[in-house]
Amino acid sequence: MSASSGPVLSASFDSRLARGVERSAAWLLGLLWLAPLLYAFWAAFHPREFATRFDLTAPWTLANIVEVWNAVPFGRYYLNTVLLVSGILIAQLVIGCLAAYAFARFEFRGREVVFAFVLVQLMLIPDVLIVQNFRTMSQLGLVDTITAIGLPYVASAFCIFLLRQSFRSIPVELVEAAEVEGASRLQVLWKVYVPIARPTLVAFGLVSVSGNWNNFLWPLVITSSVETRPLTVGLAVFITPETGVNWTVLSAATVIVIAPLLAVFLLFQRQFVQSFLRSGIK
Amino acid sequence: MAHTEAGTTADAPPQDRPTRTPGSGPIRRRRLSDAQLAWLLLVPALVVLVTFTHYPVVSAAWASVHDAAGDPTVANYQRMLDDPVFWRVLRNNAWFALGTVPTSMALGLAMAYWVNQRFRGRGVLRLAYFTPAILPMVAIASIWLFFYSPGIGPISQLVTALGFEDRNWLGDRTTVLPAIIITNIWKEAGFLMIFFLAGLQNIPPELDEAAQIEGASRWYRFRRVTLPLLAPTTVFVLIIAFTNAFKTVDFLFIMTAGGPNNASNLLLYYIYEVAFTFWNRPYAATLTVVLVTVLLAASLAQLRLFDRRVHYR
Numbered sequence: 001m002s003a004s005s006g007p008v009l010s011a012s013f014d015s016r017l018a019r020g021v022e023r024s025a026a027w028l029l030g031l032l033w034l035a036p037l038l039y040a041f042w043a044a045f046h047p048r049e050f051a052t053r054f055d056l057t058a059p060w061t062l063a064n065i066v067e068v069w070n071a072v073p074f075g076r077y078y079l080n081t082v083l084l085v086s087g088i089l090i091a092q093l094v095i096g097c098l099a100a101y102a103f104a105r106f107e108f109r110g111r112e113v114v115f116a117f118v119l120v121q122l123m124l125i126p127d128v129l130i131v132q133n134f135r136t137m138s139q140l141g142l143v144d145t146i147t148a149i150g151l152p153y154v155a156s157a158f159c160i161f162l163l164r165q166s167f168r169s170i171p172v173e174l175v176e177a178a179e180v181e182g183a184s185r186l187q188v189l190w191k192v193y194v195p196i197a198r199p200t201l202v203a204f205g206l207v208s209v210s211g212n213w214n215n216f217l218w219p220l221v222i223t224s225s226v227e228t229r230p231l232t233v234g235l236a237v238f239i240t241p242e243t244g245v246n247w248t249v250l251s252a253a254t255v256i257v258i259a260p261l262l263a264v265f266l267l268f269q270r271q272f273v274q275s276f277l278r279s280g281i282k
Numbered sequence: 283m284a285h286t287e288a289g290t291t292a293d294a295p296p297q298d299r300p301t302r303t304p305g306s307g308p309i310r311r312r313r314l315s316d317a318q319l320a321w322l323l324l325v326p327a328l329v330v331l332v333t334f335t336h337y338p339v340v341s342a343a344w345a346s347v348h349d350a351a352g353d354p355t356v357a358n359y360q361r362m363l364d365d366p367v368f369w370r371v372l373r374n375n376a377w378f379a380l381g382t383v384p385t386s387m388a389l390g391l392a393m394a395y396w397v398n399q400r401f402r403g404r405g406v407l408r409l410a411y412f413t414p415a416i417l418p419m420v421a422i423a424s425i426w427l428f429f430y431s432p433g434i435g436p437i438s439q440l441v442t443a444l445g446f447e448d449r450n451w452l453g454d455r456t457t458v459l460p461a462i463i464i465t466n467i468w469k470e471a472g473f474l475m476i477f478f479l480a481g482l483q484n485i486p487p488e489l490d491e492a493a494q495i496e497g498a499s500r501w502y503r504f505r506r507v508t509l510p511l512l513a514p515t516t517v518f519v520l521i522i523a524f525t526n527a528f529k530t531v532d533f534l535f536i537m538t539a540g541g542p543n544n545a546s547n548l549l550l551y552y553i554y555e556v557a558f559t560f561w562n563r564p565y566a567a568t569l570t571v572v573l574v575t576v577l578l579a580a581s582l583a584q585l586r587l588f589d590r591r592v593h594y595r
Contacts, residue, residue, distance in 0.1 A: 015500060026396040029389070030410035033468065036425040037413065039436075043428075052434040099327035108317035118327065121335045123581040127529060128550060128573055131557040131566040132338030132345075155330035185319060214418035216532040217550070221558060232420045236535055239424055247428050254421045265416055269409055272416070276476045277483070 040258075043251035051247040064252035068238075073226050074256055077234035084150050084219075084230055085212045089205055091154035096204075097197075099155075100163030101189045105175075115164075121157035130221050137222060144228050149219045153212065159204050166200040167193050203275035206268070213261055231257045339574055345567035358568040368569070370544050371552045374459060378548060379527035381463035382470060387516070387523055389467065390474030395504070397475075398482045415473035423533035426465045427452070430537075452538050455545040462546050465533060470526065474519050481515030482508070521584040525577055549573050 043051050044065065050058040068074070102108075103115055126133060133152055134143075142148040170193060178188050194201070216232040223229045229237070235257050239250065265272055314322070349355040362368050397408040414422060429435050430451040438448045451461045485508065493503045531551040534540055540547030540555065547555075550573060557566035 018500065022396070023401070026393075026407060029393070030407045033414060033472065034410045035436075036422065036429060036468075037417075039428070040425045095326045095330065098323040102320040102323035106316045106320035108320045111320075114324065114328075117336075118331060121331055123525065123577050124335055124339065124574060125529065126334050128577065129335065129338040129342070129570065131553065131563060131570055132341050133334055134557070135341075135563070136333065136338070151330070152334035155327040155334075157331070160327060185316075210416045214416075216418065216420050216535070217554065220535070221554070232418045232532075235418075235424070236420050239536055250424050250428070254424050257421045258417050261417065262413070265413070266409075269405075273408065273412065273476070273479075276412075277480045 040251045040254050043248050044255040046248065048246070048248045051251075064248045065256065068249055068252045068256060072234060072238050072253065074231070074234065074253075076226055077229055077231045078260075080146060080228060081213060081230040081232075084146050085209050087146070088150045088153050088212050089208050091150070092156045092159050092208060093201060093205070095155050096159035096163050097189065097194060099160045100167050101193060103160070103164045104167035104170075104193075105185075118157050118160055121155075122161070126152035127215075127217050130218055133218070134221055143222060144224050146228050148222045149215075149228070149230065150212075152218065153215075156204075156208070159208070162200050162204050163197055166197040170196055202271065206272055206275040210261065210265075210272075342567040342570040342574070345564050346571050349564075358564050361565060362568055362572075367544055367547070367552065371547045371549050372572075374545070374547060375528060375549045377459060378463060378466070379524055381460065382466045382527050383520070383523045386467045386470040386474055387519055389471035390519070391478050391512075391516075393471060393475040394478030394482055395508070398479060411472040411475055413472065414469050415476075419469065419530070419532035420536055422469065423465070423536035426468075426533070427537055430461055452546075453542055455542055458538055458542065458546040462533065462537060465537070466527075466530060469530075469533075470523060474523060477515060477519045477522070478512065481512045485511045517587045518584070521580055521587075525580050528573060528576055549576075 042054070045060050045062070046058050047061055047063070099118070103111065129152075137143050137148045137151075140148075142151070174192050174196075175188055178192050183191060213230075214232060215230070216236070219230050219233045220236065223233060226234075235253055238253055346358050347354055347356065349357065393408075393411045397404050397411065429437055432438050432448055432450040432453075435451075437451065442448050449457055451457045489507055489511070490503055493507050498506070528549060531548050531554070534546065534548065534551045538546040540551050549569065553566050553569045553573065556562050556569060
């Protein structure tokens with residue numbers, strides 16, 4: 001008895017030790033991952049002399065935020081970003097619902113081929129085609145407009161793909177019931193398909209909003225004025241070699257740009273993670 | 283409304299009809315057939331996709347093999363092969379992918395494995411890992427700029443405290459690429475974690491429990507039960523991580539501008555420079571063709587691997 005309980009005990013001690021080490025590693029990694037953000041908030045709300053000195057008694061201040069807010073038209077950039085992100089999302093959902101409905105419900109010649117044709121955009125996102133798309137926009141006379149930033153993104157293969165998946169799971173009985181009541185094919189889309197696909201719409205919405213809020217390269221290329229620039233480009237324009245040394249001001253600008261997104265993310269973090277999980281599985 | 287309909291139809295005798303052709307009912311006369319309506323519904327999506335995804339690929343390919351007068355030429359490709367910056371950028375991008383992909387995948391997997399367990403504070407931890415992935419890269423990059431700044435930045439302070447020589451991490455040709463690789467790992471790992479987490483949650487817990495009852499150690503169970511079951515997810519994540527290494531350049535604008543002397547320049551950033559700093563559109567189109575080829579090759583590899591996955595299941 002005692003001979004056999006010895007190894008078992010030490011094994012469980014070993015595994016508990018291993019678990020403890022593992023968990024410490026997990027938390028250490030978490031701290032490392034948060035460090036840049038924690039620093040940004042530290043520097044943004046402290047006087048300049050504390051930018052590199054970490055003193056818990058250091059006084060807090062809003063001066064950096066105020067300074068940056070007055071120096072940079074962040075208000076306008078916010079407006080541009082909000083217009084851009086919401087405009088793209090609405091268009092993506094409308095266009096996506098129509099296309100996904102066509103793929104999910106109707107038989108037509110070449111359906112699989114067209115669907116594969118759509119999916120090409122999963123790999124070739126508009127960001128890598130900036131040179132050609134810039135030329136197209138100048139031919140359309142749209143350079144330096146918010147429309148031009150959003151237009152390449154309003155049809156999302158990802159959105160169509162996700163919606164098609166959830167549309168296909170809708171039982172045919174529901175459709176028949178609606179048709180018996182006299183609903184037309186488009187009414188069936190809005191009254192039966194769209195309500196059932198709501199979780200997918202929300203999931204895609206969160207992924208889309210955070211993606212477009214962060215988008216940088218294409219907006220940088222296509223915009224050239226305060227009236228059209230989104231936040232990300234506004235921030236990049238603000239960061240020059242001179243501001244690059246003033247860490248408190250730089251951090252304040254960073255905090256201004258990320259704060260709303262971070263707040264929304266913290267408030268809806270469960271939905272966020274679930275949404276990304278949901279769209280990641282497929 | 284939808285719910286009451288669901289209730290009434292649930293009482294209906296179950297019928298196994300694979301696809302019903304809707305619109306065949308005699309209730310209403312319709313002007314459009316189903317096929318016509320389907321095409322009509324697809325028009326907005328197809329117009330946008332063709333204009334901003336398919337047409338640009340074709341027009342880039344066309345521009346790359348024609349000169350200003352519209353005559354066929356291989357001059358752009360000749361120039362590319364003779365361009366030392368192109369080779370440098372390609373090499374950088376290969377190292378960047380090699381440096382980023384395996385490490386961020388391993389970290390992402392470890393993160394997913396950890397936050398998939400039950401313990402106090404796992405929500406906070408998951409949040410800590412995932413936050414970098416949803417924040418704008420340009421904003422993140424400005425903080426990393428400080429982290430790498432010589433003398434005062436935390437990395438320099440750590441290095442000098444450990445008795446090593448301080449460096450200008452982003453200004454030194456030998457350290458700039460590793461530095462941006464680290465930043466990118468930090469950004470990517472939490473994003474990849476999400477895919478692994480989805481994969482882990484799809485694994486039935488009974489398998490792991492069975493191995494546990496057999497007395498297998500945690501590490502053994504992870505290696506012999508969890509990891510093989512995650513294989514399809516891992517392939518998927520590999521492709522995503524690899525293609526991201528060719529699409530992610532935002533932080534270069536803030537941190538290095540591709541420098542010093544192109545030591546941190548990547549393909550997409552070089553395309554931007556050629557097109558919008560040197561204003562050489564045909565050459566930028568040629569470089570775009572290379573980038574598109576890399577991305578399409580990756581997606582074809584993914585299709586092949588996923589076909590196999592379907593057979594396994």
